[in-house]
Amino acid sequence: MNHDILLNRFPNVNIVKLTGGYTNTTLLLEGTDPQMIAKIYHVENTDARTEISALRLLNHSGVTPRVHDFFEKENCLFVMMDYVPGINAQRLLDQDGRDQGRKIYEQLGIYLARDVHTIKRGDCEAELPVITKSANDVEELEFVPSGIKSMVKEVLDISDHGEQTLIHGDYGPHNVMLSNDSMFILDWEWAGLCIFITLTWQRICQKSS
Template identity: 35%
Template sequence: MIDNIIRVLEARYACRMERLTGGYTNLTYRMAGAEPPLVAKIANLSNDDTLNEVQVMRLVQGSCDTPAVHEVSETDGMRIIIMDCMQGGNAQSILDAGDWTRAERIYCSMGQLLAAQIHSRPYQPQGTEIRLSNRSALSQVIRTLEFVPAPLGRQSLQMLSAAEAGELPWVLTHGDYGVHNLLCESDGHLHVLDWEWAEWGSPLNDVAWVCWFTKHHYPGQSGMLNTAFIRGYLSVTPLSFTPQQMKAASLYRVWNILHRLRIAPKEVQREWVRRLEWTLGEDFAELHGTS
């Protein structure tokens, strides 16, 4: 099925399909030789995330550095999205290479971009089909996931409940914002990829997820990087939050991932239960916002 789609695309666009990794989801290909440079994302029709992604990318086109969608088609039970191929390398590779001076600059730019180009768009209840935050219904998810130990669920519910009163006004959120979904050009210019998990929700969900990702994967440099990220964000727009709200927003993202892992392999489920436990025990006190 996929091979047939690839042959059709190669013939139609006179290109060679090259599989992409790093910042792109599975079944994403560079259409080498196509003019202008293009990328094809191929997903099952049952994957509603791709429909959500298309809606968001069309909404932000012209106001955010993200690929333009050229065509959306369906064939053989699959959805094909043709979009711009952006320049640059995956920003996470800069952290993995240990270039912390450049990484700090990128984190400051990440904060500025998130505030200016994404969170600057307030919630629009009509006219779009973009996913809504399910935070209010998360308690049901927490109570019904059998592979997560009940004590971790109860502790999560307590922390989420305690932070609910301070939820911020909804804006457009990326849903998986971070260096792993950014392309960085040599001059530091950033492009945002992979909007599948985007939704209308609290801006703190994105802010917390960047800090969570960095604390978990780069603990030795997370203080420096997250400080640069928050400083960049606050240079564009004010954002007031407490460490408790930061932890609650991180838990929101972790539980949404756990919910998606209901039929995942046991080892994947165990790893994310471990990450849940880590999040519950982690101290977010060094992160703070200002109004």
């Protein structure tokens, strides 16, 4: 059904299902110019609306795929955006080990600080949820070192007051595509606005070093 809906809008294209860096059903439309993908959700999926809002906010940032259109059909929401060729950063980490990992995480931090966390609530009119902090499950994360847990809990215990900033909600190499010399951040379904306490986090990290 999804193929038929897309072919009615984009005749003479070849449709290929994508994996690796994309959630939900994601179809590549070979033959469009520029080459696009269709990301497909159920029409009542509120996370889809969040992703659309975040991507439109970042549409000219160069760190996310550009959104060209979105439409509803047969209880599905279709989001049409640029296709980003490349390799999923997590897959590259799994293949190339620690040295490559350091470079990737350094670049991930730069993108996050420069292009995401610099966007404040007052700078945008996007309809994004407000996300509050919670420390309920930190102790249950057995794979996290105890020192890191202590730093996280100190941050989470700070009261929510101050300026809200854009956050991704599920940021990491699994949601990043590497393409030539660029990185593209994917899957913004859990994005939102949150109190971001940069100076406090820096102070805690310096204290632990």
